[in-house]
Structures are given as C-alpha cells and as structure tokens.
Amino acid sequence: MKKDCIQTTICQERKKDPIEMFHSGHLVKVCAPMVRYSKLAFRTLVRKYSCDLCYTPMIVAADFVRSIKARDSEFTTNQGDCPLIVQFAANDARLLSDAARIVCPYANGIDINCGCPQRIHDDLTRTVDLCRKAEATGVSWVTVHGRTAEERHQPVHYEAIKIIKENMSIPVIANGDIRSLKEAQNVCHITGTDGVMVARGLLANPAMFAGYEETPLKCIWDWVDIALELGTPYMCFHQHLMYMMEKITSRQEKRVFNALSSTSAVLDYLTDHYGI
Numbered sequence: 001m002k003k004d005c006i007q008t009t010i011c012q013e014r015k016k017d018p019i020e021m022f023h024s025g026h027l028v029k030v031c032a033p034m035v036r037y038s039k040l041a042f043r044t045l046v047r048k049y050s051c052d053l054c055y056t057p058m059i060v061a062a063d064f065v066r067s068i069k070a071r072d073s074e075f076t077t078n079q080g081d082c083p084l085i086v087q088f089a090a091n092d093a094r095l096l097s098d099a100a101r102i103v104c105p106y107a108n109g110i111d112i113n114c115g116c117p118q119r120i121h122d123d124l125t126r127t128v129d130l131c132r133k134a135e136a137t138g139v140s141w142v143t144v145h146g147r148t149a150e151e152r153h154q155p156v157h158y159e160a161i162k163i164i165k166e167n168m169s170i171p172v173i174a175n176g177d178i179r180s181l182k183e184a185q186n187v188c189h190i191t192g193t194d195g196v197m198v199a200r201g202l203l204a205n206p207a208m209f210a211g212y213e214e215t216p217l218k219c220i221w222d223w224v225d226i227a228l229e230l231g232t233p234y235m236c237f238h239q240h241l242m243y244m245m246e247k248i249t250s251r252q253e254k255r256v257f258n259a260l261s262s263t264s265a266v267l268d269y270l271t272d273h274y275g276i
C-alpha cells in the first residue's frame, strides 16, 4: 500500500457498513472488480458519476500477505475512495483472513472471487445451494453474474438471478451485460435484486450510472485530470481513453489515437480534436 496515497487518518466513511446502502431502498450501483482497470484512478472517476460502491481488481491474497512490494503495486487508496470493497482470490482460509486483516483499515468490506470460472451452474439448485451456504456463513451480500462457465457472449440468464434472489435473505447484486442506467433499472425490476454491478459498460462509459448514454467530453476531461494527478501509468491512462472514446470516435480517428505512445501526444490529440 503506497503511503502517499493512504491518508494516516482513516476517513469516517470507512467505518460505515456498506450494507446500509441496501436498506435505503435505492438501486445500489456498483463498479465491478476488473483486473488492471478498477484501480484508484478509475474508481475516483466513476464515483464522480453516481457510482455508489467500488471494488478493487482481484488481488491474490497469498502475494498480498507475503510481499510489501505486491501490496504497493496491487493496492492504493485515499480518503475519497470509499465505500470500497477489496477483492481477494484465495484457496486458503488462513491466508485470506491474514490479507483481510492487513487491508481492513482501508476497506469497507472484503470480497472473495468465486466467479472465475464458476458462475451460475447449469443445475440452478446447485447455485442456490452455494449461495445459501455462503449466506449461512455470514456473508453480507452476493453478486451473481448470470452466465455458466462455458458461456461467454450468450445472453445473461436474468431469470436465474431472480430465482437466486427469491431464495436468499441477504441482498443480491445482479451482474452481466448492463450498458446504461435504464438497463440497470430494468434488470433490477426483472430480477428483484438490490443493486447492479457493471464492468464493461463502465469501461466504455464511466458516466453511465449518472444517466449518460455515451461518454460525455467532461468525463474524458475528468479522467485526464484524475489520472495525471494520481500518476497513472501511461498504458493504463491510454487504454481507458481508448475504451471511453470507442463509441465517439470514427474508425479513422481511432487508428490515429490508438497508435499514440506518450502522455503529451495524447494531450495534444485531445486538445486538437475536443478542445480538452
């Protein structure tokens, strides 16, 4: 954990139990864990645009416990970065609890990645059983990506998420193929879930939870400011812009923009084309 990013005083928000959000009666809008992408800078951006809760990328618990270097490179946060859920991958309960203990002053919750590669099971009763077992162990909520392990681009099984929700007492978050605020509201309506989690939709349009149908220029501008302020590495800075601008640039423009190889070239491009 980088000391320059973590404030020594722990913000009051960190002490809040995010479960309270689910009791507000509002749709809880969540930024998904995304390896390489849902880092501090991107979390800061989506929070500006009505995202209620953010997840870190998946962090391997064993590495996190073993190495300060891994902690520094895998996890940074700051005072505004909450509520925050830290996601770990672990196959050893002891290591998971050690990792959770190290990170807990800087997090509002810990998530265990059970989604790669098992998502919903072909036999839904097995998924319901698994979720109920998780509930019995005391987890606060579950997120369900409505696809089986074999499915990649097939439509999401929202009816399966609905059945899981009907069998649980804790909140359930629906995930998969949500690309706009309207779709998010619709999915919650269909499934009866308490919130939505979005990955690719937010990469393409980090302002989607605020109701924008495509990335507004203001959001690109915000990304530049946030990324530069937090010292985001060039590859990550550029990759996010490529995702965000996918829909608003022509093929010709993309060819030029995607080939840029320095921050100054990107800034010149944005200034020339968008007055940013």
Ligand SMILES: Cc1cc2nc3c(=O)[nH]c(=O)nc-3n(C[C@H](O)[C@H](O)[C@H](O)COP(=O)(O)O)c2cc1C
Pocket (backbone or CB within 6 Å): 032, 033, 034, 035, 036, 037, 056, 057, 058, 087, 113, 114, 115, 116, 145, 175, 176, 177, 178, 197, 198, 199, 200, 201
């Ligand atoms: C670039 C990328 C990285 C991802 N990394 C993670 C991860 O670290 N942990 C995880 O549980 N899921 C990860 N996922 C899966 C997403 O969290 C999500 O479940 C999946 O993309 C479906 O949601 P979507 O249709 O909104 O993209 C990743 C997805 C993408 C696109």
